[in-house]
Amino acid sequence: MASATPRRSSKRNPRRVAGYISLVPCQPGVHPTYGGTHVEPRRHSVAGTSGVNTTPTTVDGADIILSPxxxxxxxxxxxxxxxxxxxxxxxxxxxxxxxxxxxxxxxxxxxxxxxxxxxxxxxxxxxxxxxxxxxxxxxxxxxxxxxxxxxxxxxxxxxxxxxxxxxxxxxxxxxxxxxxxxxxxxxxxxxxxxxxxxxxxxxxxxxxxxxxxxxxxxxxxxxxxxxxxxxxxxxxxxxxxxxxxxxxxxxxxxxxxxxxxxxxxxxxxxxxxxxxxxxxxxxxxxxxxxxxxxxxxxxxxxxxxxxxxxxxxxxxxxxxxxxxxxxxxxxxxxxxxxxxxxxxxxxxxxxxxxxxxxxxxxxxxxxxxxxxxxxxxxxxxxxxxxxxxxxxxxxxxxxxxxxxxxxxxxxxxxxxxxxxxxxxxxxxxxxxxxxxxxxxxxxxxxLDVANTPGDVTEDGVRANVSVALQYLKAWIGGLGAVAINNLMEDAATAEISRSQIWQWINQGTILADTGEPVTKTLVRRILDEEVGKLGDGYDQARTLFEQVALADDFVDFLTLPAYALVR
Structure with missing residues (x-):
C-alpha cells in the first residue's frame, strides 16, 4: 500500500481503465483474454516422460511450453x-x-x-x-x-x-x-x-x-x-x-x-x-x-x-x-x-x-x-x-x-x-x-503494532467486505489484478481485507464510530447490503468470503479454497 493511502472513490463499481483490465463479466470456465474453455482436470500421460500427466489446454503455443x-x-x-x-x-x-x-x-x-x-x-x-x-x-x-x-x-x-x-x-x-x-x-x-x-x-x-x-x-x-x-x-x-x-x-x-x-x-x-x-x-x-x-x-x-x-x-x-x-x-x-x-x-x-x-x-x-x-x-x-x-x-x-x-x-x-x-x-x-x-x-x-494511528470503523468493515467481494468474483472469473476504486487490487490486498474481518470478530473489536462489536451477524448484514449494491453474480464470491473470513478456523491463504473453484 502507498505511504499515504489515496482517497477512495465513492463509486463502488469497478470500471475499465486505460492499459488495465477491470472487472468484466466472464462466462463460467471461459478465459477472458486467451479464450478457450476451462475444463476440470482431465489428465493425459506425456509420451516419453514416464509418470508425468497433464491437463489439456486450448492455448495457442501450449505445445511448445508443455513439450516432453x-x-x-x-x-x-x-x-x-x-x-x-x-x-x-x-x-x-x-x-x-x-x-x-x-x-x-x-x-x-x-x-x-x-x-x-x-x-x-x-x-x-x-x-x-x-x-x-x-x-x-x-x-x-x-x-x-x-x-x-x-x-x-x-x-x-x-x-x-x-x-x-x-x-x-x-x-x-x-x-x-x-x-x-x-x-x-x-x-x-x-x-x-x-x-x-x-x-x-x-x-x-x-x-x-x-x-x-x-x-x-x-x-x-x-x-x-x-x-x-x-x-x-x-x-x-x-x-x-x-x-x-x-x-x-x-x-x-x-x-x-x-x-x-x-x-x-x-x-x-x-x-x-x-x-x-x-x-x-x-x-x-x-x-x-x-x-x-x-x-x-x-x-x-x-x-x-x-x-x-x-x-x-x-x-x-x-x-x-x-x-x-x-x-x-x-x-x-x-x-x-x-x-x-x-x-x-x-x-x-x-x-x-x-x-x-x-x-x-x-x-x-x-x-x-x-x-x-x-x-x-x-x-x-x-x-x-x-x-x-x-x-x-x-x-x-x-x-x-x-x-x-x-x-x-x-x-x-x-x-x-x-x-x-x-x-x-x-x-x-x-x-x-x-x-x-x-x-x-x-x-x-x-512488533510495535499497537502504536499504529487510527481506529476500526464500520466504514472500514464495509470497505473490506466490498473490495473482497469484488476481487474474489474477478479472481474466480480469471482476473488476478483488478482496478477497484482507483486502486489495483490483487490477492495480497484481498488477504488483508478478509483477515482483518476475521481478527476483528475474534478479538471482539469495538467500532469507534458506532460502539458496536464486530460480530459475524454485523458482517453478514453488511454483506447483504454490499451484495445488494453490487448486483447479481456474487454468490460464489460471497460463499468464499464467508469461508475465509467468518469460519472459526483461519484459512492460511484464501487462494487455497479459491483454487478449487477454478482448477
Whole structure:
C-alpha cells in the first residue's frame, strides 16, 4: 500500500481503465483474454516422460511450453525437491503454533554468526539489473505484457503469482507470452488496436507462485507439482539461454518466503536447474520480505541465496497480511485499524523498511521499495491530483531512506517514481554505497503494532467486505489484478481485507464510530447490503468470503479454497 493511502472513490463499481483490465463479466470456465474453455482436470500421460500427466489446454503455443523435454525438466525438479518443500510447509505450521502460544518473535540465536560476520556479500548484479529505480508490476497476458515492457520502467515484474488467477489457461498462456516476448515475437490486437513491442524494453523479472500452492494440472508419479516449480521451471527451461544470448538473464522475484530454510531450498533449486542446462550461476533472485517471520531473517535469507541473490523487496501488502495472520489471536495490541489508515509511516512499518535498506546495503544487495497501487482516473482530476501527490511523497521518502528503486502498478506512475529517484540518484544507477549505520532495529520495533494511528470503523468493515467481494468474483472469473476504486487490487490486498474481518470478530473489536462489536451477524448484514449494491453474480464470491473470513478456523491463504473453484 502507498505511504499515504489515496482517497477512495465513492463509486463502488469497478470500471475499465486505460492499459488495465477491470472487472468484466466472464462466462463460467471461459478465459477472458486467451479464450478457450476451462475444463476440470482431465489428465493425459506425456509420451516419453514416464509418470508425468497433464491437463489439456486450448492455448495457442501450449505445445511448445508443455513439450516432453520441458515436462521432464519439471518432473526432475519435483522428484528432487518435492519432499523438502513439504517438510518446510510443515515447519511453517509449527512456527505459527509457537507464535500463537507465546505471542512473540525474535531474531534467531542459532544464525547469529551469519549476522555478525561482516565479510560476506551477495553476488554482483548483472549489468541490466544495476539500475532498478522504477519497476512496474502486472500479469502476463499479451496486452499487459506489451504495455509493461513498453512502459518506460527499468524492470517489469512479470507476475505469475498474486496478480494471476491460476486457471490452467492462465498458467500456460502466461508462459507463452513470456516465451514470445523474450524472442521479440509478441503482438496483440484488441478492438482494432494493434499492440507491438517497442525498442527500449523493461528488464523482465518473473515472479512464480509461493511454495504453498500446488499445480493440479501437472502431476508426477500421481502427485501435483508445486506451482512455484512449474512457474520457475517452465520460464527458466525455455528462456534462460535466449535471455543470456540477448545480454540479459533469468531473473526472479521470490514471494511468500517465511524463513532462510525456504531461501536455501530456492538456492538449491537454482543450482540444480543451472547444472541441468549446463549453466553456471546465471540466475538472480530478489526476495520479497512480505512475511513477518522473514523480516527477522533478512540477512540469513540473503546469505542462503548469496551466489544468486540480487536484493530484497518491501512487500507491503502481504507483510500486513502476515502480521495479522501470525498474531491474529495474540491480543488487542496486534489489532490494526482500518486498512486505508495503515500507512508506511506507522512505527512498525518504518522499522521494517529501514532494517531492510540497512541489511541489503550492508551485503551489497538492492533494496526495493513497495507498491504504489493507485490507478489514475480518466474522469476525476481532483482524485488524481491528491493521489499523485501522495504517491510522489511515498516515492521521495523511499528514495531518501536509501532504497534503490520502487514499484508502481500503472504506466502513468512511472514518471512520478522515476523523478523521485532521479532527484536522489542523479547519474548513479543505485545507492548501494549508502549503508545506513544509523539504523538500529530491535525485535520490539518490528512488533510495535499497537502504536499504529487510527481506529476500526464500520466504514472500514464495509470497505473490506466490498473490495473482497469484488476481487474474489474477478479472481474466480480469471482476473488476478483488478482496478477497484482507483486502486489495483490483487490477492495480497484481498488477504488483508478478509483477515482483518476475521481478527476483528475474534478479538471482539469495538467500532469507534458506532460502539458496536464486530460480530459475524454485523458482517453478514453488511454483506447483504454490499451484495445488494453490487448486483447479481456474487454468490460464489460471497460463499468464499464467508469461508475465509467468518469460519472459526483461519484459512492460511484464501487462494487455497479459491483454487478449487477454478482448477
Amino acid at each position: 523435454e520441458a515436462l521432464g525438466f519439471l518432473a526432475d525438479l519435483h522428484r528432487t525437491f518435492g519432499a523438502r518443500r513439504r517438510e518446510l510447509l510443515a515447519r511453517r505450521q509449527e512456527r505459527r503454533a509457537e507464535i500463537a502460544r507465546t505471542g512473540k518473535l525474535d531474531f534467531l540465536a542459532e544464525t547469529a554468526p551469519v549476522r555478525d560476520d561482516p565479510d560476506w556479500r551477495v553476488a554482483d548484479a548483472p549489468a541490466d539489473l544495476q539500475d532498478r529505480r522504477v519497476e512496474i508490476t502486472g500479469p502476463t497476458d499479451p496486452k499487459m505484457t506489451i504495455n509493461a515492457l513498453n512502459s518506460g520502467a527499468k524492470v517489469w515484474l512479470a507476475d505469475l503469482e498474486d496478480a494471476n488467477t491460476p486457471h490452467w489457461d492462465n498458467v500456460v498462456g502466461g508462459q507463452v507470452s513470456l516465451y514470445r516476448a523474450t524472442r521479440r515475437a509478441l503482438s496483440f490486437e484488441s478492438n482494432g488496436k494493434q499492440y507491438q513491442l517497442g525498442e527500449n524494453l523493461a528488464v523482465v523479472v518473473t515472479r512464480p507462485r509461493g511454495w504453498h500452492l500446488d499445480e493440479e494440472h501437472i502431476t508426477v508419479d500421481g502427485e501435483p507439482i508445486a506451482g512455484a516449480l512449474v512457474d520457475f521451471g517452465l520460464y527458466f527451461f525455455h528462456n534462460a539461454r535466449e535471455l543470456l544470448n540477448r545480454g540479459s538473464g533469468p531473473y526472479f522475484y521470490l514471494p511468500k518466503t517465511e524463513s532462510h530454510l525456504e531461501a536455501r531450498l530456492w538456492n538449491d533449486v537454482f543450482t540444480h536447474a543451472e547444472q541441468a542446462l549446463g549453466l553456471n550461476q546465471v540466475i538472480r533472485a530478489t526476495v520479497l520480505i512480505e512475511t513477518i517471520t522473514a523480516a527477522f531473517e533478512m540477512e540469513e535469507i540473503l546469505y542462503e541465496l548469496r551466489e544468486h541473490a540480487s536484493g530484497l523487496n518491501a512487500g507491503r501488502w502481504d507483510y500486513l497480511f502476515s502480521v495479522i495472520k501470525n498474531f491474529r489471536d495474540a491480543g488487542p495490541e496486534f489489532v490494526l485499524p482500518d486498512r486505508a489508515k495503515v500507512t508506511m509511516t506507522a512505527p512498525f512499518m518504518r522499522a521494517y523498511t529501514e532494517l531492510l535498506v540497512a541489511t541489503c546495503h550492508r551485503r551489497g544487495a538492492f533494496a526495493m521499495g513497495g507498491m504504489a497501487a493507485f490507478i489514475p482516473s480518466r474522469r476525476d482530476p481532483e482524485v488524481n491530483a491528491k493521489a499523485l501527490e501522495q504517491v510522489k511523497a511515498d516515492k521521495e521518502r523511499e528514495a531518501n531512506d536509501g532504497f534503490d528503486g520502487s514499484w508502481v502498478a500503472h504506466p502513468d506512475l512511472v514518471p512520478v517514481c522515476r523523478d523521485a529517484f532521479d532527484a536522489v540518484l542523479g547519474d548513479k544507477p543505485n545507492q548501494l554505497d549508502r549503508l545506513r549505520p544509523d539504523v538500529d532495529v530491535a525485535a520490539s520495533d518490528l
